[in-house]
Amino acid sequence: MQITAVEGLGAEITDLDIKNLSEQEFADIRAAFAEHGVIFFRDQDTTENDHIAYAERYGDIKVNRFFAAHPNFPQIALVAKEPDQKDNIGGGWHTDHSYDHEPALGSVLVARELPDSGGDTMFASMYKAYDSLSDEMKAKLEGLKALHSGKHIFGEGPDSYYNTSDAGTHEEGTSRIGNSAVAEQLSDPEHPIVITHPLSGKKALYVNPAFTREVVGMEKAESDELLSDLYTHVFTGHDFHHRFQWRPGSIAMWDNRSTWHWALNDYQGQRRIMHRITIEGCPLDA
Ligand code: OGA
Numbered sequence: 001m002q003i004t005a006v007e008g009l010g011a012e013i014t015d016l017d018i019k020n021l022s023e024q025e026f027a028d029i030r031a032a033f034a035e036h037g038v039i040f041f042r043d044q045d046t047t048e049n050d051h052i053a054y055a056e057r058y059g060d061i062k063v064n065r066f067f068a069a070h071p072n073f074p075q076i077a078l079v080a081k082e083p084d085q086k087d088n089i090g091g092g093w094h095t096d097h098s099y100d101h102e103p104a105l106g107s108v109l110v111a112r113e114l115p116d117s118g119g120d121t122m123f124a125s126m127y128k129a130y131d132s133l134s135d136e137m138k139a140k141l142e143g144l145k146a147l148h149s150g151k152h153i154f155g156e157g158p159d160s161y162y163n164t165s166d167a168g169t170h171e172e173g174t175s176r177i178g179n180s181a182v183a184e185q186l187s188d189p190e191h192p193i194v195i196t197h198p199l200s201g202k203k204a205l206y207v208n209p210a211f212t213r214e215v216v217g218m219e220k221a222e223s224d225e226l227l228s229d230l231y232t233h234v235f236t237g238h239d240f241h242h243r244f245q246w247r248p249g250s251i252a253m254w255d256n257r258s259t260w261h262w263a264l265n266d267y268q269g270q271r272r273i274m275h276r277i278t279i280e281g282c283p284l285d286a
């Protein structure tokens with residue numbers, strides 16, 4: 001097995017079969033995941049059950065309450081775009097699940113059907129985003145929290161950002177947990193703007209343009225300006241971006257706490273079908 005850092009962020013891991021990993025190989029992969037934020041596998045021949053078995057090595061599977069599930073495997077969310085759909089899922093910079101009190105650790109995305117060209121995914125490192133802030137900005141962010149929510153996106157029906165035609169009505173995720181857990185999930189959380197990453201112990205910038213609503217305790221205008229400055233810093237931080245080109249058999253596994261991602265929507269008229277499994281995370285501390 002070979003682990004090679006790629007440009008911007010992330011590591012490509014080759015010469016392995018994720019169906020047959022020794023304990024040592026898995027430990028090395030886990031360490032690479034914590035260090036690099038996103039790992040890429042090529043040429044993997046996996047069934048849905050193999051995908052589930054790999055993901056379960058990291059923790060419990062989280063069923064996304066907004067996404068359509070695979071008809072036979074409720075643990076797998078379908079990240080799909082049909083030829084007649086204009087919008088895609090995740091078509092802007094974001095990180096998944098920051099609207100949860102315990103944001104997901106990460107996701108394992110398997111390519112099942114790809115367009116002839118296009119449909120790459122962009123990633124950005126929130127470790128490097130934080131490290132490259134000015135000392136002044138770092139000092140300003142210390143102790144600050146932000147409010148996150150998914151309601152403005154998932155509550156708005158078929159034309160929402162996520163193009164979830166069943167937004168807010170998909171019961172798969174909520175039916176198996178009690179009402180108080182649902183209420184807890186649906187209330188909007190506050191997270192530190194700079195987190196200490198639970199796996200790596202490194203600091204990461206933890207706000208994103210999709211789900212972060214405001215800086216807690218700050219006037220709206222000042223909060224908007226601060227968030228916009230932070231987003232501009234990431235948008236223009238090309239040296240900590242990576243553009244991943246999918247091929248049949250490709251798998252990407254990203255950490256939601258230390259990366260952003262963005263599904264490019266440049267393949268109109270073609271189908272793209274991805275299978276996503278999301279892994280439970282934990283509360284985030286400064
Ligand atoms: C996601 C997502 C990116 C892609 O599954 O959360 O944003 O390239 N997917 O499909």
Ligand code: MN
Nearest residue numbers: 090095096261
């Ligand atoms: Mn996403």
